[in-house]
Amino acid sequence: MARKEGDLNPNRRNKARAESSGRPGASVNMDELRELIALLRENGLAEFELERADFRVRLRRESSPAQSNYSADAPAVVPTPTPPPVDVVSTAKPATPTAHHPGAQAETAASEDSDLHLISSPIVGTFYRSPSPTADPFVKIGSNVEPETVVCIIEAMKLMNEIQAEATGEIVKIYVENGQPVEYGQPLFGIRS
Amino acid sequence: MAFNPRKFKKILIANRGEIACRIIWTCKEMGIKTVAVHSDVDRDSLHVRFADEAACIGPAPSAQSYLNIPAIISAAEIFNVDAIHPGYGFLAESAQFAEICEACNIKFIGPSASVIRLMGDKIEARRAMNEAGLPVLPGSSEAISSEEEGLKLAREIGYPVIVKASAGGGGRGMRIVRTEQELGQALKTASTEAAAAFKDGSVYIERYVEQPRHIEIQVLGDEYGECIHLGERECSIQRRHQKLMEEAPSPVLTKELRQRMGDAAVSACKKLGYSSSGTVEFLLDASGEFYFMEMNTRIQVEHPVTEMVTLADIVRNQIRIAEGEPLGYTQDDLLIVGHAIECRINAENPETFAPSPGVITAFNLPGGPGVRVDTFVYSGYRVSPFYDSLIAKVIVHARTRDLAIARMKRALEAMVIEGIKTTIPLHLKIMDDPRFRAGDISTNFMEYFLARNGRKSAVEEGVGAGAKARA
Numbered sequence: 001m002a003r004k005e006g007d008l009n010p011n012r013r014n015k016a017r018a019e020s021s022g023r024p025g026a027s028v029n030m031d032e033l034r035e036l037i038a039l040l041r042e043n044g045l046a047e048f049e050l051e052r053a054d055f056r057v058r059l060r061r062e063s064s065p066a067q068s069n070y071s072a073d074a075p076a077v078v079p080t081p082t083p084p085p086v087d088v089v090s091t092a093k094p095a096t097p098t099a100h101h102p103g104a105q106a107e108t109a110a111s112e113d114s115d116l117h118l119i120s121s122p123i124v125g126t127f128y129r130s131p132s133p134t135a136d137p138f139v140k141i142g143s144n145v146e147p148e149t150v151v152c153i154i155e156a157m158k159l160m161n162e163i164q165a166e167a168t169g170e171i172v173k174i175y176v177e178n179g180q181p182v183e184y185g186q187p188l189f190g191i192r193s
Numbered sequence: 194m195a196f197n198p199r200k201f202k203k204i205l206i207a208n209r210g211e212i213a214c215r216i217i218w219t220c221k222e223m224g225i226k227t228v229a230v231h232s233d234v235d236r237d238s239l240h241v242r243f244a245d246e247a248a249c250i251g252p253a254p255s256a257q258s259y260l261n262i263p264a265i266i267s268a269a270e271i272f273n274v275d276a277i278h279p280g281y282g283f284l285a286e287s288a289q290f291a292e293i294c295e296a297c298n299i300k301f302i303g304p305s306a307s308v309i310r311l312m313g314d315k316i317e318a319r320r321a322m323n324e325a326g327l328p329v330l331p332g333s334s335e336a337i338s339s340e341e342e343g344l345k346l347a348r349e350i351g352y353p354v355i356v357k358a359s360a361g362g363g364g365r366g367m368r369i370v371r372t373e374q375e376l377g378q379a380l381k382t383a384s385t386e387a388a389a390a391f392k393d394g395s396v397y398i399e400r401y402v403e404q405p406r407h408i409e410i411q412v413l414g415d416e417y418g419e420c421i422h423l424g425e426r427e428c429s430i431q432r433r434h435q436k437l438m439e440e441a442p443s444p445v446l447t448k449e450l451r452q453r454m455g456d457a458a459v460s461a462c463k464k465l466g467y468s469s470s471g472t473v474e475f476l477l478d479a480s481g482e483f484y485f486m487e488m489n490t491r492i493q494v495e496h497p498v499t500e501m502v503t504l505a506d507i508v509r510n511q512i513r514i515a516e517g518e519p520l521g522y523t524q525d526d527l528l529i530v531g532h533a534i535e536c537r538i539n540a541e542n543p544e545t546f547a548p549s550p551g552v553i554t555a556f557n558l559p560g561g562p563g564v565r566v567d568t569f570v571y572s573g574y575r576v577s578p579f580y581d582s583l584i585a586k587v588i589v590h591a592r593t594r595d596l597a598i599a600r601m602k603r604a605l606e607a608m609v610i611e612g613i614k615t616t617i618p619l620h621l622k623i624m625d626d627p628r629f630r631a632g633d634i635s636t637n638f639m640e641y642f643l644a645r646n647g648r649k650s651a652v653e654e655g656v657g658a659g660a661k662a663r664a
C-alpha cells in the first residue's frame with residue numbers, strides 16, 4: 001500500500017528536532033509541535049510557518065481523502081468505492097435484500113473519521129491483533145507507528161500475513177475485533193498523524 | 194454402487210454477473226445458502242445483493258479478484274462453505290483451482306481436475322477424443338516439410354483442404370485449396386504470409402468444411418459412470434469467434450443425426466469418466482458429417498436454450514451431481530419440446546461493436562409467455578469497463594421455430610435499456626434476415642449479414658474460414 005501524502009513531513013520534524021537539540025537555549029519540544037499540528041487541522045489551515053529567534057518551522061497540510069489506500073501491487077487503476085447517484089426513470093432497482101458483508105458496520109464507523117488515515121485490509125481473511133493467542137497485541141489505542149510497524153495479522157489459507165502500517169502516527173481507532181473475518185478494503189485502524 | 198451423498202448447506206459462487214445470479218436462483222430453490230465474492234467495483238452488482246453473504250476480495254482487475262485463487266479460498270474458509278461453483282470463464286476450467294479446492298476440502302462443482310486439464314489442451318483433447326471414438330477433422334498434426342508430403346497428405350484427407358499456419362490465427366496464413374493443381378502455390382503463399390505475420394512459416398493441412406455449422410451436445414454425467422446427453426445447441430452465429438445467439442434444437446438436425454452425435458458424445462465422455470455438466474463441440478458439414486472440435490468442461494453461457502426445451506435445470510443437476518447423487522435419468526427420459534432461441538445482449542454499439550459502459554438510466558424487462566431473461570443489471574446500475582460486455586441474455590421458447598422468432602422479436606422490442614448502447618437493434622435485424630428465418634446459417638453467417646447490411650465484412654476483420662467459436 002502506498003504512503004499517503006502526510007500532514008507532516010517526518011524529515012522536517014526530525015530536522016527541527018535535530019536543530020533544536022544541537023543549539024543551546026533552543027526552544028521547541030514535541031508537545032509544542034503537536035499543538036501546532038492540531039491547530040493546523042482544527043482550523044483547516046493549509047500551511048503554517050513559525051519563526052522564532054532560534055528556529056523556524058513550517059508545516060504544510062495536504063488535504064487527501066482518508067480512504068485512498070492503494071495496494072502496492074495494483075497498477076494505476078483507482079478502485080472506485082461508490083458510483084455517483086443517478087436520477088432514475090423507473091424504480092426497478094431492488095430495494096431491500098442486501099447480503100451480509102463482514103465490512104458493513106466497520107465501514108460506517110470509519111466513514112465518520114474522515115480526518116484519520118485508515119489502514120485497510122489488503123486481502124480477505126481473518127484479523128488477529130497479536131502474533132499468537134497468548135501474546136500481547138501488536139498495537140493498541142495510543143500506540144505510535146512508523147511505516148514498517150506491524151499492526152496486525154490477517155490470516156488467509158493458513159498463512160499469517162503481517163500487515164504493516166505504511167504510515168506514521170498514533171493509533172486512535174480500531175474498527176475490527178480479534179478473530180473477525182475481514183474483506184478486501186475493509187478499514188482496520190485509524191491513525192492520526 | 195456405493196452412493197456417498199453429502200448435502201450442501203452453503204455454496205460460494207466464484208464468479209460475477211448474470212451467471213452468478215443464475216446460480217443463486219437455483220440455490221435458493223434448493224434451500225442452499227450462497228456466498229458472493231466480488232471486486233470493489235462490483236459492490237452494487239445484483240448477485241451481491243441477493244446472495245446471503247458476501248465479501249469483497251480485491252480491486253477491479255480480474256487477476257486480483259475473480260482470478261485470485263488465494264482470496265477466493267480464503268473467503269470460502271471464512272464463510273465455511275461446502276462447495277464452490279465456478280460458473281463459466283474465470284476459474285471454471287482451471288485444473289489448478291479444482292485441485293486446490295480439493296486439497297482444502299471444498300467441493301469444486303465440476304468434473305475432475307485431470308479431465309479439465311486434458312480437455313484444456315486442445316491438441317491432447319483431439320487425440321483423446323479420437324481414441325475414444327469421435328471423428329476429428331482429418332488433417333496433419335505436424336508441419337508440412339515439403340510439397341510432396343503436402344500433396345500426399347491432401348490426397349489422403351480429400352479435397353477441399355485448407356492450409357493453415359501452425360503459429361497463426363485470425364485468418365492469416367490460411368489458404369483454401371479445392372484442387373490438387375492449386376496446392377503447391379497455396380503452400381508457398383500461406384507459408385510466406387505466416388512467416389511475415391507470426392515469424393513462423395510452418396503450415397499444416399486440414400480438411401476444409403464448406404459452410405460449417407457449429408453444433409454442440411450438452412452432456413451430464415454423475416460420479417458413478419452414468420452419462421446422458423440433453424440434445425444439441427446450434428451456435429453458428431458468431432462474430433470473431435464470439436457467439437451472438439444460439440438455438441435448440443438445430444434447424445437441420447434429424448432425429449437420427451441427433452442420436453448419432455449424442456451417442457458419440459456420451460460414449461466418449463463415459464470412456465473419460467466425465468462427471469458434471471459438459472459440452473462437446475462439433476463442426477457439421479453440408480453432407481451431415483460431423484467432426485469433434487473441442488470440449489468445454491463447464492456450464493456454458495447458452496445453457497438456457499437447452500433448459501427451455503428439455504425442462505432441465507442444469508445448475509441444479511450440477512449441484513446434485515457434486516453432492517454425490519446418482520444422475521437418476523436414462524437417455525430415454527430425454528424430451529425435447531418446442532424451440533428455444535437465445536440472444537446475447539452486450540453493452541456495445543450495435544454497428545461498430547465498440548464497448549459502451551456507463552449508467553443504465555431506464556430499464557424494462559420483457560415478460561409474457563415463453564420469455565426468460567438472465568441478467569444482473571437494473572435501472573441505475575453502472576456497467577463497468579473492466580469485464581466482458583454481456584449484460585443480459587434474452588431467451589424465448591415456443592412450439593415452433595417460426596413462433597420462437599416472432600416471440601424473440603416482440604421480446605426484444607419490449608426490452609428497454611437506456612443510458613448505454615446495446616446490441617438489441619442488431620438482434621432485431623437478424624430476426625428479419627431471410628436466411629436466418631429459413632435456418633440457412635453457418636459460421637459464415639455474420640460475414641454475409643454484416644456485408645449485406647453495409648458493414649465491413651468479417652473476412653476483412655480477420656476471421657478465418659472454418660473457424661469455431663469460444664463459448
